Amino acid sequence: MLNCAVIMGRLTADPELRTTASNISFVRFSVAVDRSYQRPGAERQTDFINVVAWRQTADFVSKYFRKGQMIAVQGSIQTGSYEDKQGNRRNTFEIVADNVSFCGSKAESGGAASADRYPTPAAQPASYQNSGSEDFSDIAAAEDDLPF
Numbered sequence: 428m429l430n431c432a433v434i435m436g437r438l439t440a441d442p443e444l445r446t447t448a449s450n451i452s453f454v455r456f457s458v459a460v461d462r463s464y465q466r467p468g469a470e471r472q473t474d475f476i477n478v479v480a481w482r483q484t485a486d487f488v489s490k491y492f493r494k495g496q497m498i499a500v501q502g503s504i505q506t507g508s509y510e511d512k513q514g515n516r517r518n519t520f521e522i523v524a525d526n527v528s529f530c531g532s533k534a535e536s537g538g539a540a541s542a543d544r545y546p547t548p549a550a551q552p553a554s555y556q557n558s559g560s561e562d563f564s565d566i567a568a569a570e571d572d573l574p575f
Contacts, residue, residue: 436460438496439457454488456478476521478522499527504522505522
């Protein structure tokens with residue numbers, strides 16, 4: 428079985444880092460992804476895809492990414508459902524990020540003004556890959572394996 432999703436688009440808002448009751452960091456964000464096909468005479472369609480990142484990946488995203496910036500996300504699709512206030516069953520899906528990367532040019536990220544906010548390649552990797560699974564029992568071990 429294979430569950431792999433790769434998207435590239437622009438962040439719709441600044442990512443906001445949060446923590447669970449057991450002090451695990453996470454961030455939820457939405458990525459605007461243009462569809463590759465455009466009907467003649469019609470506007471290009473855009474999909475808004477929800478993403479969640481955990482632990483070190485969440486820290487990386489919240490520290491280095493801002494609204495409007497290009498981001499590439501690789502992960503797996505997670506589905507769920509809930510009942511709304513009217514009693515209707517709603518289905519949800521999101522990508523659980525395993526790897527996030529910077530995309531686009533430095534000028535798109537804000538040029539010289541962003542030099543203080545965004546790392547140089549020597550200071551920070553261009554992407555971050557999550558080394559842990561979603562099993563929270565190995566959190567202490569995963570923190571010892573930080574790549575930076």
